[in-house]
Amino acid sequence: MTQISLGSRPNENVEPKRANLPGKTRPPRHRAAPYLFLTPYFIITSIFFLYPLAYATLLAFYQTNGPGTKVFVGLSNFRFLIGDSDFHKALWNTTIFAFFSLCLQLPLSLGLAMLLNGKIGRAKAFFRLAIFAPNLVGQVFVGVLFMVLFTPHYGLFNVMLQKVFNWGLDQQWLANPALVMPAIIIASLWIYVGFNMIYFLAALQNVDQSLIEAARIDGAGPVGIFFNVTIPAIVPVATFVVVTSTIGSFQLFELPFTLLQQQSGGYGPADAGLTVVGYLYRNAFDNGDLGTAAAIGWLLTFLVLAISLVQVWLSRHVGSET
Amino acid sequence: MEFPYGKAPLAILILAIISGAAVLWSSAQQASGRPDLIFATFSKEQGAAYAEALPAFEKKYNCHVTIEVVDQAALKNRLASALLVGAQVPDMVELIDGSMGYFTKGPIKDVGFVDLTNIMHSSGLYDRIVKSRFTKWSSRGHIFCLPHDVHPVMLCYRRDLVEQMGIDVNQLTTWDKFCAVGREVVKKNTDANGMVSHYMIDMFNDGLDGLRIMILQHGGTIFNNKGQVEFDTPGNAEVIIWEVKQLEGPTRIAFPCGWGQPLSRAMIDGLCLFYFCPDWRTEQFQSDVPMLAGKLDLMPLPAWTEGGVRTTTWGGTGLAITKQCKQRGDKYFDLAWKLAQYLYLDPQQLGERFQTTHVLPPEKDLWSLPVFDQRSSFYSGVKLARVYANLAPYIPQEFVSPYQEQAAGKLSAAFLDAMQYYNDHGDKGLMDYVMGDLHVKADYVRKLMARNVFLASDSKGAS
Numbered sequence: 001m002t003q004i005s006l007g008s009r010p011n012e013n014v015e016p017k018r019a020n021l022p023g024k025t026r027p028p029r030h031r032a033a034p035y036l037f038l039t040p041y042f043i044i045t046s047i048f049f050l051y052p053l054a055y056a057t058l059l060a061f062y063q064t065n066g067p068g069t070k071v072f073v074g075l076s077n078f079r080f081l082i083g084d085s086d087f088h089k090a091l092w093n094t095t096i097f098a099f100f101s102l103c104l105q106l107p108l109s110l111g112l113a114m115l116l117n118g119k120i121g122r123a124k125a126f127f128r129l130a131i132f133a134p135n136l137v138g139q140v141f142v143g144v145l146f147m148v149l150f151t152p153h154y155g156l157f158n159v160m161l162q163k164v165f166n167w168g169l170d171q172q173w174l175a176n177p178a179l180v181m182p183a184i185i186i187a188s189l190w191i192y193v194g195f196n197m198i199y200f201l202a203a204l205q206n207v208d209q210s211l212i213e214a215a216r217i218d219g220a221g222p223v224g225i226f227f228n229v230t231i232p233a234i235v236p237v238a239t240f241v242v243v244t245s246t247i248g249s250f251q252l253f254e255l256p257f258t259l260l261q262q263q264s265g266g267y268g269p270a271d272a273g274l275t276v277v278g279y280l281y282r283n284a285f286d287n288g289d290l291g292t293a294a295a296i297g298w299l300l301t302f303l304v305l306a307i308s309l310v311q312v313w314l315s316r317h318v319g320s321e322t
Numbered sequence: 323m324e325f326p327y328g329k330a331p332l333a334i335l336i337l338a339i340i341s342g343a344a345v346l347w348s349s350a351q352q353a354s355g356r357p358d359l360i361f362a363t364f365s366k367e368q369g370a371a372y373a374e375a376l377p378a379f380e381k382k383y384n385c386h387v388t389i390e391v392v393d394q395a396a397l398k399n400r401l402a403s404a405l406l407v408g409a410q411v412p413d414m415v416e417l418i419d420g421s422m423g424y425f426t427k428g429p430i431k432d433v434g435f436v437d438l439t440n441i442m443h444s445s446g447l448y449d450r451i452v453k454s455r456f457t458k459w460s461s462r463g464h465i466f467c468l469p470h471d472v473h474p475v476m477l478c479y480r481r482d483l484v485e486q487m488g489i490d491v492n493q494l495t496t497w498d499k500f501c502a503v504g505r506e507v508v509k510k511n512t513d514a515n516g517m518v519s520h521y522m523i524d525m526f527n528d529g530l531d532g533l534r535i536m537i538l539q540h541g542g543t544i545f546n547n548k549g550q551v552e553f554d555t556p557g558n559a560e561v562i563i564w565e566v567k568q569l570e571g572p573t574r575i576a577f578p579c580g581w582g583q584p585l586s587r588a589m590i591d592g593l594c595l596f597y598f599c600p601d602w603r604t605e606q607f608q609s610d611v612p613m614l615a616g617k618l619d620l621m622p623l624p625a626w627t628e629g630g631v632r633t634t635t636w637g638g639t640g641l642a643i644t645k646q647c648k649q650r651g652d653k654y655f656d657l658a659w660k661l662a663q664y665l666y667l668d669p670q671q672l673g674e675r676f677q678t679t680h681v682l683p684p685e686k687d688l689w690s691l692p693v694f695d696q697r698s699s700f701y702s703g704v705k706l707a708r709v710y711a712n713l714a715p716y717i718p719q720e721f722v723s724p725y726q727e728q729a730a731g732k733l734s735a736a737f738l739d740a741m742q743y744y745n746d747h748g749d750k751g752l753m754d755y756v757m758g759d760l761h762v763k764a765d766y767v768r769k770l771m772a773r774n775v776f777l778a779s780d781s782k783g784a785s
Contacts, residue, residue: 033327063775065428066406071775080773085766151584153577153593169517175528175578177738261395262581265727269528270735285399286727288406288427 059294066288077295087296089271090279091303093181097275098249100185101192105245106238108193113200128201131194139191143258146187150174150259157186174260177272184256184273191255192248196241203237204230239315243308250304253277276300358385359647359658362401362412364394365639367605371675372665379664385657394418401425405434405644413647414658417467419458419638423726426461428776435466435642436655442468447667451684454719459640461724462549467640468662469684471602474633474713475535478599478607481619481702483520483592491621495632500624501568504575507595518577524585524594525576527569529562529737530730531636535598537561538718539634540626544733545723551767553733554760562756566741571748586610598623600636601710605680608700619702620709633713635720641666682710689714725771732763 060077064070081087112131116124134142149157150173161168173183207230215225231238256273257266267274267282274282276296284293325332363369369391376387390412392400398421404411405425411434417425426433442448442465448456452472459467484491487507494500504522511520526532534544537553540561546552568576579588579597588594589611599607599620607618622632641662648655665671672683673693682689694707723729740756747755771777 036327037331063773065432065776066403068406068408069428069432069776073775076773148583151580154584154587170577172527172578177742265530265731267731270738271731285403286424288402 056294056297059291060298062291064288064290067290070291073291077292078299080292081295081299086271086274087276087279090274090276093271093273094250094252094275096181097184097188097252098246100181101188101249102242102245104185104189105192105196106241108189109196109241110200110238112193112197113204116197116201117204128198131197133194134191135195139254140258142187142191143255143261146183146190147174147259147262150183175269177268177270180256180260180268180272184252184259187259188252188255192245196245199237199241200234203234207233235315239312242315243311246307246311247304250300250307251277253281257281276303357388358654359387359414359661360390360412361387361414361416361661362390362392362397363416364392364397364418365416366391367679368416368639368681371678375665375671375675379661383657383660387661398424401434411644411646413644413650413654414662415642415644416470417459417640417642420722420726420730422459422461422466422640422722423724426466427724427774430462430464432776433461433464433466434645436645436648437464437466438468438643439463439465441659447685450687452686452714452717454635454717455638455684457547457719457721458638459642459722461722467642468666470639470641470666471637471681472684472710472714472717473600473602473635473637474682474710474717475539475598475600475636476620476622476633476709476713477523477596477624478604478618478620478701479596480589480592480614480617482617484595484619487520487595489595491619494621494624496628496630497564497624497626501573501575504568505573508575520592521577521594522575523568523596524579524588524598525565525568527576527578527741529734532598533562533565533733533737534730535634535636536565538720539623539631541631541718543721544729545721545726547721549721549723551723551725551729551764551771553729554757554764556753556757558733559753559756559760562737562740562760563744563752566737566744570741570744582610589614598636601680601682601706602637604698604701604706605678608680615700616702618700620704620706622709622713631716631718633716635717676707680706682707682714686715723771724774724777725767728770729764729767732767733760736760736763 059070061072061074062070063073063077116127116131120127146157149155152158152170152172152175155173157173158169158171161171171179173179211229211233212225215229220228252275256268256275257278260266260268260273267278277300280293280296280300283289283296361372363372369389373389376389379385380387397415398418401411401415402424403409415435425435442456447468451469455469455472456465459465459469479491487510489503489507494503500522507520507522508518512518537544537558540557542553542555542558542561544551544553567573569578577588577594579585579594589597589607590613597603597607604620607614623634625632643655643658643662647658666683667685667688669688669691672688673691676682676693682694689707689711694711695705696707697703698706736756736759739759740752743755744752
C-alpha cells in the first residue's frame with residue numbers, strides 16, 4: 001500500500017534526495033530557517049522565564065526595597081521564613097485549603113460526571129455547560145460575587161442557610177477567622193467542581209464498555225463495577241486531576257484576595273485567608289522586599305514539586321496494585 | 323518577489339511590523355501631548371470637584387492639567403511599583419490614610435515624593451494647619467504630603483427611631499451611659515427566636531479601623547512619636563475588651579453593618595440606630611440613603627470619661643508631589659505647589675467644594691467662612707461644617723510607620739483572639755490574655771522592623 005501511494009506522487013524521486021543532502025550543501029536560507037523560526041521562542045523564554053528564574057535565585061539572597069535598592073543578606077531570608085509565624089500560618093492555611101478542596105472537589109466532580117454520564121439525553125449538554133460555566137468567569141469575579149453572597153443578614157447565602165437550617169443569617173463568613181477558610185473552600189468548589197467534572201466525564205466515556213459488560217455477566221453489581229472496573233480505568237485521569245488540583249491549590253491567591261479585599265485588605269481577619277502566594281505578594285508588593293518574596297517562591301516550588309512527586313508515586317503504586 | 327518561508331510567516335512579520343509601528347506612534351503621541359501636570363486621586367467626588375475648579379487655574383497660569391481618578395488600591399500598588407522601578411508617574415498624587423508607610427519602607431532618599439518639610443515651614447502652613455494632621459503624612463521627621471482634611475468623627479443616628487424609643491442623646495455623654503441605654507434597646511427589640519431588629523450601634527468587628535479610632539479617642543496609639551511599636555499597653559487592652567463586649571456575649575449592643583449596599587439597607591431598616599460618622603461619611607450617607615432625609619442627626623461621640631474628648635479621627639488624604647515632577651524642571655514643581663494651594667487652601671474653592679464633599683479643610687482660619695454655617699436639611703437642620711469644626715481641634719494625633727499595615731494586622735488579630743477567648747471563657751482571665759497576646763503581636767512587628775536593613779541604616783528616630 002505504501003509503495004502504491006508513494007508511487008503515485010510525481011516528486012517521489014526528488015524529495016528523498018533533498019532530505020538526504022548534507023547540511024552544508026543546502027542553500028544557506030534553508031539551513032537558517034529552523035533557527036529563525038525557533039528564535040522568537042528562545043527570546044521569549046529567555047526574557048520571561050530563564051532570566052527571571054536566574055534573577056529570582058539571586059534575589060533570594062538579598063533584601064530589597066523594590067528592584068532598585070538591595071543589600072546582600074545571605075541565607076537570612078530563608079532563616080527568617082523558617083521561623084516566621086506568618087509563613088507557617090500561610091502554609092497551614094494553604095494546606096488546609098488543598099486538603100479540603102481535594103477531599104470535597106474530587107468526589108463531587110466524579111459524582112457529577114457519573115450523573116452526566118448516565119442516560120439523560122439532550123439535557124447532558126446543558127448541565128455540562130451549566131456546571132462548567134463558573135470556571136469561565138475567573139476567580140476575581142467569583143471573589144466579588146461571593147463577597148456579596150456572604151454578607152451578614154442580607155447575603156443570599158446567609159438567607160438561604162436561615163431558611164433551610166434556621167441558622168446562619170448573621171454569620172460573619174468573611175470576618176470570623178474560623179469561617180474564612182470554609183468560605184473560600186465553598187467559593188472555590190463552585191468554580192472547580194465543574195472544571196474537574198469535564199476531565200472525569202471524558203475519562204468515564206472512554207471506559208471500555210466490554211469490560212463493564214463482562215463484569216456484569218460475571219455477577220458484579222454497580223458498586224463492584226465502580227470499584228473494580230471504572231476506578232482502575234480512570235486512575236490516570238484521576239492522577240492528573242489530583243496533581244493539577246494540588247498545584248492549583250498551592251498557587252491559590254486571587255480568590256481569597258478579592259473575596260477578603262473589602263473586609264480585611266485581602267488576607268482575612270487575623271490572616272485567616274493568607275495563602276503562601278498571598279504571603280509572597282505581601283512581601284513583594286506591600287513590603288517591597290523582592291528578596292524575601294523570591295525565597296518564598298523557591299520554597300513553594302520545592303514544596304509543590306515534592307507533593308506532586310509523592311502523589312504521582314502513590315497513584316502508580318495504587319494503580320499497579322489494582 | 324516571493325517570501326522564502328511561505329505566506330503565514332510573511333503575514334506574521336507584517337502584523338508584527340504594523341503593531342510595533344502603532345505602539346511607537348501611540349507612545350510618541352502620548353509623550354508629545356503630555357499635559358503640564360497630571361494629578362491622580364482615588365476619590366471620584368474629589369476628582370469631580372477638582373475638575374470643576376481647574377479651568378480657572380489653567381486660565382490664570384496658562385497651563386493644562388489632567389485629573390486621573392484611580393481606584394485606591396490600584397493607585398497605591400501601581401504608584402508604589404512605578405516609583406520603585408522609575409516608571410512614569412503622575413506629578414501630583416492624593417494618597418489615602420494608611421498608605422504613607424507603604425512608600426517609606428526603604429531609605430529616606432528612595433522615597434518617591436518631594437520632601438515638603440521646608441516649604442511647609444517657610445510658607446507658614448505648618449502653623450496654620452491642625453498640627454496633628456502632619457504626623458499622618460510624615461516619615462522619620464520628613465513631611466511628604468499636604469494634608470487635605472481633619473476628619474473628626476461624630477455619631478450619626480436615626481433621629482426618628484431614637485426619639486420614638488424615648489432616648490435623649492444629650493444624656494449619652496459617656497460610653498458607659500451609651501452602652502447602658504444600648505443594652506435596653508437590644509433587650510426590648512429581641513424576638514422569641516433571639517433575632518434582634520434594632521441594635522444600638524454599627525461597629526466593625528474586624529479590629530481594624532473601628533478599633534483604631536476608639537484607641538485614638540482613648541488616648542492610645544499604635545506607634546509612638548519615635549515610630550516605635552506601642553500598641554501593647556493596658557489602655558489599648560481595655561479598649562479591645564470593651565469593644566469585644568459590645569459585639570459579643572450577653573452585653574452585646576453592636577452589629578457590623580459593613581459597607582455599601584448592606585450598610586445602606588441596614589440604615590434604612592434601622593438595624594442599627596447609631597453610626598460612626600466622620601465628615602466624609604455624611605456625604606456618602608446623603609447620596610446612598612436619600613430616603614432618610616430629615617431622619618438623621620449628628621451628635622459628638624460619648625467620651626470615655628465624663629468631660630473627656632468627644633471625638634476621634636478616621637481617614638485622611640494627603641497630597642504628594644512626586645520627585646519626577648521636580649526632575650522635569652523647577653517650573654513644574656512650582657506650578658504643582660501653586661495648584662496644591664489653590665485646590666486645598668483657596669477659600670472660595672473650599673467653600674464651594676464643601677457643598678459636594680462635606681470635607682472640612684485642615685486650615686483653621688478657613689473654618690470661619692460663612693458657608694460653614696449653613697444648615698443641612700438632610701441632617702435635621704444641623705450646621706454640618708460647624709459641628710465638625712467645633713470638634714476638629716481635639717482630634718488625636720496619630721503617628722505612622724512603614725510598618726503601619728503590619729501593626730494594624732497584628733492588632734486586629736489580637737482583637738479577634740480576644741473575641742474568641744471571650745466567647746470561650748467569658749470575662750475570667752481576659753485582661754491577662756489580651757495583654758499577653760498584645761505583647762506577642764507587638765514583638766512580631768518589632769522583629770520585622772529590626773529586620774529591615776534600610777530603616778535601621780538611616781532612621782533618625784522620629785516618625
